[in-house]
Every structure is written in structure tokens, then in C-alpha cells.
Amino acid sequence: MTRRAIHLGLGIAIAAYLLSFFHRVAPAAISGDLQATFAIGGAQLGTLAATYFYVYTLMQIPTGVLADTLGPRRILFWGGLVAGVGAILFGLAPSFELAFAGRTLVGLGVSVTFIAMLKLIALGFDEKRFATLVGLSMLIGNFGSILAGAPLAWATQAAGWRQVFVFVGILSLVFAVGSRFWVPDTPAGKVDRTAWLTGLLQVVRNRATWPGFFMNMGLAGAFFGFAGLWAVPYFTQVHGMTRAVASNHVSIYFLGFAVGCLIWGRVSDAIGRRKPVMLAASGLHVLGWFVWILSPALPPAATYALCLGMGLASAGFTLSWAAAKEVNPPLLSGMATSVVNVGVFFGPAILQPLMGWLMERSWDGTVANGVRIYSAADYGNGLKLLAVAAICGWIAALFVRETGCRNIWKAEEK
Secondary structure (H helix, E strand, C coil): CCHHHHHHHHHHHHHHHHHHHHHHHHHHHCHHHHHHHHCCCHHHHHHHHHHHHHHHHHHHHHHHHHHHHCCHHHHHHHHHHHHHHHHHHHHHCCCHHHHHHHHHHHHHHHCCHHHHHHHHHHHHCCHHHHHHHHHHHHHHHCHHHHHCCHHHHHHHHHHCHHHHHHHHHHHHHHHHHHHHHHCCCCCCCCCCHHHHHHHHHHHHHCHHHHHHHHHHHHHHHHHHHHHHHHHHHHHHHHCCCCHHHHHHHHHHHHHHHHHHHHHHHHHHHHHCCCHHHHHHHHHHHHHHHHHHHHCCCCCHHHHHHHHHHHHHHHHHHHHHHHHHHHCCCHHHHHHHHHHHHHHHHHHHHHHHHHHHHHHHHHCCCCEECCEECCCHHHHHHHHHHHHHHHHHHHHHHCCCCCCCCCCCHHHHHC
């Protein structure tokens, strides 16, 4: 692969990743529209949003195998086609069932983007720059989540949420075609396709792989469980914000996360350590939940600052991919990163509907314009659940193996 081809291919992968982040967070900005359109409550809304995470979770290990065997070009092409069809179906769906099917196809299609991006970085660049380049790519990709905040709220009011998703679906199809022509084919050093199961078992049996999985399940689960669905209704119903202002908070949340992805990767590469950076950032993330729980009435400046700070701190879990790659064989980097990445999506898949279910149990039956109104106490129960998940994730981070920002697999094999 030439340097130009690597850069162009990575650019296409990042663009597709940006759309995957948009889909991940979009339900938060249109939660009220979805409840009113399909006449659903919190538990069903949580399930609709989380179906993205269900499929994404199931696809992570297969995606790692596909990235190491078929290569990024093919999986980005087919993934983009499926995601595009799913987004268009979601935007046109006349019923909850078809919207659920569309959201499922979106999750299936975009599930390949992140691992394909990591694979291009792992095989196309120096491993000492891995965390920095992943952070930079995530910084760009996270603009998708920023677009899913205030800009999506504005576009929904101007054109309607259905038209927005049809447009995004068409954009996915364009990126799919672009990946077919401009993403490099399987890089040199690909895994023998007949030996992929042996490679996967090697990664799964490596005990050093798993702390990152559980870290991501707790920390990313809490982060995306809240910001990806419940943040906007929480801010509007508990803090009395308009939907536009609440969506601004979500955009700030993800802006902090995007910047944090870049900062923590660069800090980690600069000091030559992974674990201390993970623990410090993730510890601040945990503390943020207690501020929300113990201080329900905060002034606007404080809520913006807390969203920015928690977004920055939440990005600490992103170092788990570098750590997983560095304790496994280099040629199995796709499988290694995909295994720990399962936790990023398994966590929200459980927590989003579970938080809705907890709030439903104490809900007093209040409805306004077809949207269920939950009290501060209802949301408090959900936030406590997310805090517990975040604490468990931080504890798991204690068991992540320090690699010194280099691949230590060969050293351990001797």
C-alpha cells in the first residue's frame, strides 16, 4: 500500500465511522418524536435505541475476524450498503416494528466501521503512534455525535426527523461506493483464512485481553447509556431545559469526549504508559455521576461544565483498544480490539432499556403530548444504575496489563 492510499482509505473509514457515531447518539435528540410517533414508553424507547447496540455487540468478534481475513475494503463496502438501507427504512417506517428493523440494519451495517479503521491504522502506521492516531480518528468521528445533538434537533424542527434519516441513509450509500474504489485491499500480512478460528481462540484465551472488555462494558456503557438516549429527556424534564438547550448539552458532552480521545492517546504515547492514564481519567468519570445524583438543581454554567468534564474523562476507556492490541499477536490486532470493543456496546445494550425499565416502575402515569414525563426521583434511580456500572468499569481497569506502549506479546511467549 502506498502512503497516499493508506491516508485516503483511512479518510473513508473515518467518514463512515462519523456516521456510526451519529446513529449511536441520534435517539437522544429525537426521543420525544419517537415516543409520540410510535406511541411507546420508556422501556420500548430504550429497546429501540439499544437494538443498535445489540447488533453491534454481536458483530464485534465476527467483524474482527472479517477485518483480519477479508480486509477493510470489503467490509466497509457491504457495511455501508446495509447501514444506508437501514437508515432509509428507519426514516420511512410507518410502525414501531419497521423502525426497529431499520435500526437493527443500521447497527449491523455500521458495526464494521471502527474495527476496519483500527485495522488500517494498525497495519499502515508505526505502533508507537497507534493511540495518538486512534484518538485523532475518534476526534473526527465524534463530530457525528456532535451533529446528533443540537444540529439534529434543529434539522428535525426544520425538516422532520424522517427526512434527516433518509438523507443520512443516502450518504451511507455514497460512502459505501467510495470505499469500494478508494480503500486499499487487504494489506500485506493478512491472516490465513483457514486459521482464523485458531487466532480468535488465542485472543480469547489470553487473560490479558479481558480486563479491557469489562472496563468498557461499565464505563462506556454508562457514558453511551446516558448520552446516547436519556440525556435529552433528563435535561428537559428534570432541569427544565428546552430541547434545543438540552441537545446543546449533549453536543458539549461529545465534544469533550472527542477532545479527550485525542488528549489521552497523546498523553499515553508521550509518557509511555497506558494504565495510569486510564485510571485517572476513568476515576474522574465515576465522580461525575455522583455530582448528577447529589446535585439535581445546577445552574446552566455548571451543567455545561459537567458535561464537558465528563466527556473528557469518559474518553479514558478508549486506551483499552491499544492495550488489547499490545498484549496479542500483531496480525490478530483486528480480533483483539474487537473482543474488548464488544464491551463498549454490550454495556449500553443492557443499560439503556434497563434504565427505562427502572423509571417505568416508579412512573406516576403523567403524559404530555404523547410523551411520558418522569420525575427527578425516577431519573435518579436510573443515574444510580449508571454510577454502579461506571464503578465496576473502573475496578476492571485496575486489572489491565501495562504494556509500556509497545507490543509485549512476543516477550510473554518466550
